[in-house]
Amino acid sequence: MGASRAGQPPVAVAPGLYVVSTPIGNLRDITLRALDTLSGVEEVLAEDTRVASKLLSAYGLKARLSPYHDHNGAERRPGLLKRLEEGARIALISDAGTPLVSDPGWKLVHEALEHGIKVFPVPGASALLAGLVASGLPSDRFLFAGFLPPRSGARRTEIESLKQVPATLVFYESGPRLAETLADLSAVLGVRSAAVARELTKLFEETRRGTLAELAAHYDEAGPPRGEIVLLVGPPTEAVATAADLDSALRVALAEMPTKDAAAAVAGALGLPKREVYQRALQIKSGDGAP
Structure with missing residues (x-):
């Protein structure tokens, strides 16, 4: 004690x-x-x-x-x-x-x-700092954005305003809204690394890492987690995306959302023209894309 x-x-x-x-x-x-x-x-x-x-x-x-x-x-x-x-x-x-x-x-x-x-x-x-240092995401620059709006429309608008911030984003979130929030983050921000830290410093402390889409799918299936939650999202990538990067990102996004939404999300995340990404998404969806 x-x-x-x-x-x-x-x-x-x-x-x-x-x-x-x-x-x-x-x-x-x-x-x-x-x-x-x-x-x-x-x-x-x-x-x-x-x-x-x-x-x-x-x-x-x-x-x-x-x-x-x-x-x-x-x-x-x-x-x-x-x-x-x-x-x-x-x-x-x-x-x-x-x-x-x-x-x-x-x-x-x-x-x-x-x-x-x-x-x-x-x-x-401080929960936000504890979550940040355990997340594995860049910690040299971060933005704490508090709680996102509870309704999806307003939440996506708020996320859109944070899309170009060149820093790790840190949010607080509740268990019942976590899966929906992760899905909205994935739809707006595209393929990004993220982490969900909960029950920090307590007996059942857990930090789960993955892409936004992977984490959204996990919590949608597992159900709302208990405890206080810190949600962290990696910054937008500055690297030039390769064809392999594009295909990999599209395959993950296409598994979670419609073709048009997946293409828009990946185009935004990788900084590529939406039209080109959409055409490639159609190829992959139809089975014409290279494995």
């Missing part, structure tokens, strides 16, 4: 707002500085106090907990900012990981800075 702070005196911390990262599953991923901070502040703002109380209890911390989330943020911010201006020491945590990343809290940090209040980051666990 990790060393408890029970019985130890609170650590002195400077006045200000502390944005504290917490574990995304394994409680041992808490940092020593996070424990010091949470023991030294006057109040801990939590998205869900029930979740936060389990973490504090595990380390013998007695900090005062209060809820701060999307529904009460506007009402609470004026009072919190006033106290911070007067020298209060307050920590902000989310249910798991780094606050403000697909979690409430940005407005509080933004307004605190506008009021001249010091904001201290206390770094730690």
